[in-house]
């Protein structure tokens with residue numbers, strides 16, 4: 001297990017008081033480890049899971065040369081600068097092989113998907129021929145040898161990897177598996193993530209409103225983000241700012257989950273016990289990130305060996321103890337800021353890539369899109385800013401983006417309206433109307 005200090009020592013320009021967004025990602029990719037247990041799941045359970053082994057194609061797809069059109073199959077060597085007349089010997093239907101032999105001057109009527117009869121390599125679509133009795137005539141100059149024929153194995157060859165370890169199984173991948181006759185696949189086990197909100201001013205839904213209190217929104221955004229990612233979630237509620245309650249929550253979370261996400265209580269001036277408890281039970285760094293929104297963040301690991309002596313260890317349902325899953329040395333801790341938009345932005349920018357790595361995914365971060373800003377955006381060099389925006393297609397087909405109004409770090413309504421985050425990079429300054437900016441599209445992740 002790598003310690004926070006040893007990772008920090010590996011990184012150039014590591015300054016916990018002014019960390020760049022890139023350094024945060026570099027740090028987290030060194031901190032987290034992929035899960036190690038695999039399981040086999042049926043194809044209907046496989047959507048969104050991560051493959052733990054390559055899938056080798058047991059067959060070739062398609063398994064035979066076959067016709068891509070309804071038409072007439074013939075030997076393309078007969079094509080010349082003249083029209084070609086051929087006698088129709090029979091019909092090849094999809095799903096049945098036509099067993100006859102067609103020689104020069106002969107052809108076979110063929111349906112889409114039917115196996116190409118032996119010796120025939122070209123198909124003329126039926127709408128291009130003229131028929132007279134049992135003879136069809138193909139106009140000159142219409143076809144080349146091999147036209148309208150799908151070749152054996154053109155999608156996949158037997159023995160070749162069809163899907164690779166680390167791939168996230170998409171609807172297209174499910175279809176590909178099915179086309180190979182495969183109905184179950186090896187995947188990494190689901191990642192288990194526990195989360196709770198902190199702060200004495202935070203109300204759970206259903207609680208009576210009181211002065212100065214706000215409803216907890218972070219648990220619900222975090223729940224949604226984790227669920228979309230395909231994690232198993234453990235909702236631990238709102239934890240009040242009392243050492244005993246916080247200790248119980250961290251101990252239970254660390255014994256039952258691979259990672260713990262908290263929100264609130266990590267800013268510099270916090271007078272509460274959240275940071276103290278993270279320090280007591282874990283190996284944790286407290287950062288100020290050069291970004292907006294979302295400056296404070298705590299990152300580290302709750303060391304499971306340290307928990308044995310805790311009075312709360314016994315009452316943990318201890319998923320790892322009661323299953324055959326390997327208990328790694330620690331649970332990863334992501335201590336997010338409290339402000340609702342800061343939670344979502346830090347999740348998308350840092351937590352999501354780290355969790356994907358823990359899930360065994362080898363996917364690259366999706367590429368940022370370039371769009372022209374429809375407005376002036378003020379931006380100070382020296383920090384990465386994430387602005388909520390809507391990308392749309394202008395009449396000339398180019399992409400434009402405009403911000404969704406109030407960018408306060410607590411304003412969720414402008415997050416709801418947005419379809420992406422405008423990423424204004426560390427060194428970048430003000431943006432003028434028409435300038436190209438990078439956008440991280442939400443694309444189903446939020």
Ligand code: AMP
Nearest residue numbers: 197215216217218264265267337338339
């Ligand atoms: P903190 O990081 O704890 O100082 O919180 C920063 C701001 O976020 C404060 O205004 C909190 O009231 C607010 N906040 C913290 N946690 C939550 C939450 N779970 N839901 C909604 N707002 C929150």
Ligand code: MG
Nearest residue numbers: 199264265338
């Ligand atoms: Mg607080």
